[in-house]
Amino acid sequence: MLKKFAVLALVALAATVSASAPRADAAPNLLLPDLRQAPPGCAGGSSGEVLLCTAWDVCPVIEPEAPNGRCVAPSVAKAVRLRFTSAEENIGDGPLLLYGRRDSTNQPTMTVRQALRNGTDGSIPGSYAAAQRATGAFTYYEPALAHQHWHLMNFERFALVSRQGKTVVTDRKNGFCLGDRFQVHDAGRLSHVPGDTGADADLAAKLRDNQCRHHEPTALEVLEGISVGSGDDYKYTVDFQWLDITHVPAGTYDLVNTVNADRTLVETDYRNNSSAVALSIAWPQGMPGADGTIPAAPLVRFLRSCPGQPRCA
Secondary structure (H helix, E strand, O other): OHHHHHHHHHHOOOOOOOOOOOOOOOOOOEEOOOEEEOOOOOOOOOOOOHHHOOOEEEEEEOOOOOOOOOOOOHHHOOEEEEEEOEEEEEOOOOOEEEEEEOOOOOOOEEEEEEEOEEOOOOOOOOOOOOOOEEEEEEEEEEOOOOOOEEEEEOOEEEEEEEOOOOEEEEOOOOEEOOOOOEEOOOHHHOOOOOOOOOHHHHHHHHHHOOOOOOOOOOOOEEEEEEOOOEEEEEOOOOOOOEEEOOOOOOEEEEEEEEEOOOOOOOOOOOOOOEEEEEEEEEOOOOOOOOOOOOOOOOEEEEEEEEOOOOOOO
16 A cells, blocks of 8 residues: 555645755656756856856847857847856666657647656666656757757746846746756766666667657657766757846846756755855946947856856855
8 A cells, every 4th residue: 555655646736845855756666867957157067066056158149039140249239148058967876767649640749757767677668658757848949040849948048137036137038958968077976877888878878869759859758868877968159048138237247047947857855946146236237228339248157056056246
């Protein structure tokens, strides 16, 4: 009876788990991932030290609505973007493994189930049908030239937050293609990093090359995930890897990245899902005028990094 209850609890959504809870509902013999958000602007695999976090820039652009754009002189720009790399890492006991599926091409999105590694026999579900847990996540085929593959939606969120805790700007990008893109800096301390053989190794090989059904808009299934000890990063030059700071007053702010914000994915610990960087913004020749003229690009400085913390300023 107890084992049956544990399995039923696994299938239930983890929305009621409190922010301080160290572990989400799961059957005890299933190994969960633990998603750790790296500080924004830090390259994948870095320790998060602010002096090493140089994967960001200030980019004036001509088209405010474009998902990407060439950086231009402020005198011809219509908007200013703070661009930054974001990276999410799995430091848990089991892989993050997600299967998306739809019944026909008439459905624009796929529903997603989360598969969990069995800690007793080492097996990993190999399909959507075998995955143990329903989620509120979904995938969508992004047709933009820089992507053209299936994105996991709402996996991560960006925000610029004032020292008083007010959200000033939020992101416009919310889709990701997940795979093993780099090794975390502290992989040596983790107990379940995939070896050279076995189910974990086979899955890691797939995730290293995972392109989320690239150029396959008619696909009915897709796999996404991150192995233990690996991470996935989106470079600051990628579409929507930015916040629009055109009208943000001078001051000190938190740049906050949060993974799995709605906790639709089950993991061991939600307390490390946000990381922040304290930064300052200054407008040496004043803010943009009412006519949209940008006299000079703002000066942005990263002041300190706060891995695993939603506030830093």
